[in-house]
Ligand code: PRP
């Protein structure tokens with residue numbers, strides 16, 4: 602096993618748990634799209650691991666594109682005011698779009714993104730996220746595929762960072778409070 606160091610408190614979701622759940626989600630997606638071509642839209646940078654692993658489990662024909670957004674906010678809280686850092690290269694007209702995210706926390710990023718992508722004339726826009734926190738229920742965003750509902754703890758790994766660290770961990774862990782001054 603990998604040394605978690607002293608910064609991590611515990612493993613919340615193991616590599617095996619993530620893999621098993623992504624397999625189930627991929628089967629659902631394949632069934633729903635029934636052979637239609639899906640345009641996976643990954644939200645940089647957190648969604649990189651989910652995108653890589655989920656897409657490789659899909660049998661549907663797939664294309665991938667990426668968006669980078671930045672949400673202004675005070676400290677670690679997102680404000681819902683979102684700016685596009687890198688836009689898609691793909692025209693969404695008539696496309697079946699599936700947004701791929703690592704986590705929905707406040708839901709503000711996704712709520713904005715959904716509106717933005719829907720205004721581009723796609724045939725459909727759905728969302729797949731590995732993780733969702735309870736706070737997200739305050740925002741009316743219909744999320745089709747959710748991997749795990751998790752408690753409101755500070756999680757890192759499998760794409761998720763704290764100050765750009767820990768994204769490479771193959772599991773999702775909780776950060777020890779001393780790291781973020783909690
Ligand atoms: C994180 C996460 C989601 C978003 C969720 O991204 O990857 O994209 O925040 O937050 P919300 O539901 O409260 O809006 P972040 O902005 O940290 O960028 P990153 O993916 O590059 O880490």
Ligand code: MN
Nearest residue numbers: 644645646647
């Ligand atoms: Mn992100």
Ligand code: MG
Nearest residue numbers: 647761762763
């Ligand atoms: Mg981040």
